[in-house]
Every structure is written in C-alpha cells, then in structure tokens.
Amino acid sequence: FAGILLWYKLQKAGFNNVRFCEKGGDVGGTWYWNRYPGVACDVESYSYLPLLEEMGYFPTMKFASGFEIMEYCQRLAEKFGFYDHCLFHTTVEKTVWDESAGRWTVMTDRGDKMKARFVILANGLLTTPKLARIEGxxxxxxxxxxxxxxxxxxxxxxxxxxxxxxxxxxxxxxxxxxxxxxxxxxxxxxxxSIDVRDQRETTPEEIEIWKQESGWARARRARFAKISAGRTALKANDDYLSGRVKDFKVRKHHERELSPEELMEKQLESNFRxxxxxxxxxxxxxxxxxxxxxxxxxxxxxxxxxxxxxxxxxxxxxxxxxxxxxxxxxxxxxxxxxxxxxxxxxxxxxxxxATGFKWQETATFNMIVGKDGQSLRKKW
Structure with missing residues (x-):
C-alpha cells in the first residue's frame, strides 16, 4: 500500500509529475507476490485496509483473503489514477545524486535514466523469497x-x-x-503457536452502522493503534475496536510501582499462561x-x-x-x-x-549513492 497511499497524498497536495517503479506486473506488493491457496491477512481487515471510507468499501470478512486485498489494491489504483504514473516490470538498479544539477538520477533495468528532485523508497518487505540451502x-x-x-x-x-x-x-x-x-x-x-482464528463474515448490521458513522474506519484504526499486546492486536476485539467498550483489557493496579525486573517477570508469567x-x-x-x-x-x-x-x-x-x-x-x-x-x-x-523471505535484505542500501559517491550502506 505504500506506493498507492503515497500517490493519494501527493496528488491531493498538488504533485503531478510523479513516477513509480514497480518490479511486479501490477499493484499489491506482498499481495501481488503471495497468491498461494489460503493466503490471508492476520490483521483484521477493517483496520488493515486503507481509505475504506473514501472508497465506500466494506471488507467481506473480518480477516480478508489475500485475493480480496489484491483486488482492493487494484480498485484503489484505478480510482485514483495510480496506473497512469507507474512503470511496471521495472526495477530500480541505482540512484545517484548529481550535485551540479541538484537532482537524483534514477536508473532502471529497462534503461531508464530519470531525473528527480525527490526520491522516496517504498520498497516493502515480504517480496523476495528465501530458500534454505539444502544439500542436493x-x-x-x-x-x-x-x-x-x-x-x-x-x-x-x-x-x-x-x-x-x-x-x-x-x-x-x-x-x-x-x-x-x-x-x-x-x-x-x-x-x-496456533491460536484461535474466529474468522467470520462482515454482517449486514455492521455495514449499516458504518454507513451512518462518519469516520468509522479512522476511529477504528486509531483504537487499534493503542493496543500494545501482540495477541490482543491479532485477536482484534470487536467490542473495543467498534467503540462499545473504552479499553481493550482490564487494567491492573499494583500497590506500588514495580521494578523493570518485576514487570519482566510478570510478562513472562503471562506469556507462559x-x-x-x-x-x-x-x-x-x-x-x-x-x-x-x-x-x-x-x-x-x-x-x-x-x-x-x-x-x-x-x-x-x-x-x-x-x-x-x-x-x-x-x-x-x-x-x-x-x-x-x-x-x-x-x-x-x-x-x-514455505521458507519465508529475505527480511529487509533488499539492495536499497547499495543502490543509493549520495554526495561524494558515498553509498547509503557505507554511510550507515
């Protein structure tokens, strides 16, 4: 979603001379590359999918399938004109700062050499497969x-x-x-660790309530952002996220302030349970x-x-x-x-x-060359 949301914000701010480079053949990022049977998001769709109110869209399930998310990305791209600004099947190989011109030169695997005042990285994470090295x-x-x-x-x-x-x-x-x-x-x-999923369809009653509630998706996402516990976030309590209750858990009060060691011990006990x-x-x-x-x-x-x-x-x-x-x-x-x-x-x-991805192991740090020929990797 990074590229699509970036374009949504840029075009609203008046920027029109914008180009996106995408190595895939369509929008979707993770959801473009991962289209295996059963693919789904493990964050509730009502908080995960952006611009639901602007699109007038209501996810069909509490946890959306990857295929629904992919189609939603395409809808976003079509509605906001993203396709007109994106070069697909195009990988950026190097981005070099030209001090005399005060511009970046962006070079791709298709022979492009684009000049840009600003370059924004929206590479994503779960796109490059990782294969275990197994003998034979x-x-x-x-x-x-x-x-x-x-x-x-x-x-x-x-x-x-x-x-x-x-x-x-x-x-x-x-x-x-x-x-x-x-x-x-x-x-x-x-x-x-395999926890309960509690998957369900979005109900007609929920949709009718949301239609009458201005800002429902933003408010739900704001509540979701306050959840600090991973399991609680993934379970996505509807009563809290819909605003029917004020907090996502009953707060514990101790007679005195606990030390960091005591807090850690209590967290470990909770995790064990x-x-x-x-x-x-x-x-x-x-x-x-x-x-x-x-x-x-x-x-x-x-x-x-x-x-x-x-x-x-x-x-x-x-x-x-x-x-x-x-x-x-x-x-x-x-x-x-x-x-x-x-x-x-x-x-x-x-x-x-099913061996995962190269987590943040993209060539980004090597391909960015700034002042005096210094790469981002060398700088860091």
Whole structure:
C-alpha cells in the first residue's frame, strides 16, 4: 500500500509529475507476490485496509483473503489514477545524486535514466523469497517452487506433495493442500503457536452502522493503534475496536510501582499462561499423542511469529497427512526423488518451499549513492 497511499497524498497536495517503479506486473506488493491457496491477512481487515471510507468499501470478512486485498489494491489504483504514473516490470538498479544539477538520477533495468528532485523508497518487505540451502536440492526431478511464486499451472490433485516449513505461510497453505493432494508430508523444524482464528463474515448490521458513522474506519484504526499486546492486536476485539467498550483489557493496579525486573517477570508469567493455553489446544484437537507433542510450541509467546488458524491443527488428523519432525536442524538433504531425513526417503511429485523471505535484505542500501559517491550502506 505504500506506493498507492503515497500517490493519494501527493496528488491531493498538488504533485503531478510523479513516477513509480514497480518490479511486479501490477499493484499489491506482498499481495501481488503471495497468491498461494489460503493466503490471508492476520490483521483484521477493517483496520488493515486503507481509505475504506473514501472508497465506500466494506471488507467481506473480518480477516480478508489475500485475493480480496489484491483486488482492493487494484480498485484503489484505478480510482485514483495510480496506473497512469507507474512503470511496471521495472526495477530500480541505482540512484545517484548529481550535485551540479541538484537532482537524483534514477536508473532502471529497462534503461531508464530519470531525473528527480525527490526520491522516496517504498520498497516493502515480504517480496523476495528465501530458500534454505539444502544439500542436493538442485537434483530433485519433480516440480518445486516457493509459496510466493506459486505454480498455478500445476495440478496438485492426486499428487504426493511435500512442504518444507511450518511458519505463518505454511499454516495457511497446509489445510488447503490437504483438501486436494493424494499424500502430504509436512516437514517441520520448529512448531508454530496456533491460536484461535474466529474468522467470520462482515454482517449486514455492521455495514449499516458504518454507513451512518462518519469516520468509522479512522476511529477504528486509531483504537487499534493503542493496543500494545501482540495477541490482543491479532485477536482484534470487536467490542473495543467498534467503540462499545473504552479499553481493550482490564487494567491492573499494583500497590506500588514495580521494578523493570518485576514487570519482566510478570510478562513472562503471562506469556507462559498463553502458551499453556495454546499447547492445551493442540492436545484437544490432534488425536495422535506423538504428533500432538511435536506440534506443541516450547518457547515463550512471540519468539516465533504467532499464527491463528482453525483448520491447521485438524489437518494432522487426516490419514493422508504426515508430520515429519526434523528438529532441531531441519531438512538437511534432498535427492532426485524427494526429501531424506534420518535415513528415510520421502518420495515426492512436488516439493513446496514455505521458507519465508529475505527480511529487509533488499539492495536499497547499495543502490543509493549520495554526495561524494558515498553509498547509503557505507554511510550507515
């Protein structure tokens, strides 16, 4: 959304001579690149999607699917004329300051050399796939791809599929894969904490109330911004966010001011109680005790990105789904047939990498060259 919102603000301020460079083929950023089955946002849509009132748009679900978000980005771009100012399939390779001209020279992989008084970086984060370096991965003869480069030309029906990774992406993908494949192997190094999702449709009653309430989306987002606890933010309490109650939790009052060490201890105790609830949920849902034990997170809350899903854990009760616990090192070898773990070969037709992204590892710092030829990376 960074580029689209930037254009929305700039054009309202009277700027017209603006160009955006986008390496993808459309708007959407993360939601352009990540179009795997089950993709969804884990922040409630009523707070996450910008300019809802300006668009007269009401999300269909409390937690919007990635496909709805992608379509919403396209609507924004069309309504505010963003497409007329964007160069798609265009990657900025270098941006150099010209002292004599008092301008930046922006060079792209398509041979452009644009002069600009101002350059704004709106690169985003979750766009560049990260592949684990696994011995023999290049020898695999089946189909293989990363979740953010999903191969929709490939029919997965009646296929034996393996997926490496059990983070936030895999938690969304695994239940969808299990619905269509013949056999599914889930290779897990570290279990995720799987909390209750409580997904629901937006009700007609809510829409009618919002239509009558000027500034409803901004007010909701302002309340959301006051939530300091990660789990509370992700659960997105409707009573608080809609303004029906004044606070998102009951505030505790202590007889005296607590020391930083005491506050930390209380936070750890609170986190332990949360993790015990999450671990108990695994026992309540997963039938096989050995599988349940492997799926239980063993670390304090928040040490691994928390996940929320209501179909992920039940998936491991299906007879054609196998959890392969590869702790603590993860998958260490792949051959032409599939994955090998502890001398057991798992033959696969398709291997999917749900191994995350290069977090903030873009070339931005190297491509910005300022005064006296100094790069941003060197300066920092």
């Amino acid at each position: 991965m290049e020898t695999f003869k089946g189909e293989a791809f990363h979740t953010s480069r999903w191969n929709y030309h490939l029919d997965l029906k009646n296929k034996t599929v393996g997926i490496i990774g059990t983070g936030a992406t895999a938690v969304q993908v695994v239940p969808e894969l299990a619905k269509i494949v013949k056999k599914l192997y889930v290779f897990q190094r570290t279990p995720s 949360i993790m015990e609830q999450i671990r108990a949920r695994v026992d309540a849902i997963v039938v096989d005790p050995k599988v349940a034990a492997s799926l239980k997170p063993y670390y304090p809350y928040g040490c691994k990105r928390p996940a929320f899903h209501d179909e992920y854990l039940p998936t491991f009760n299906m007879p054609h789904v196998t959890l392969v616990d590869t702790a603590p090192r993860g998958v260490s070898k792949i051959n032409e047939n599939g994955v090998i773990h502890e001398r057991t070969e798992y033959p696969l037709d398709v291997l999917i990498y």
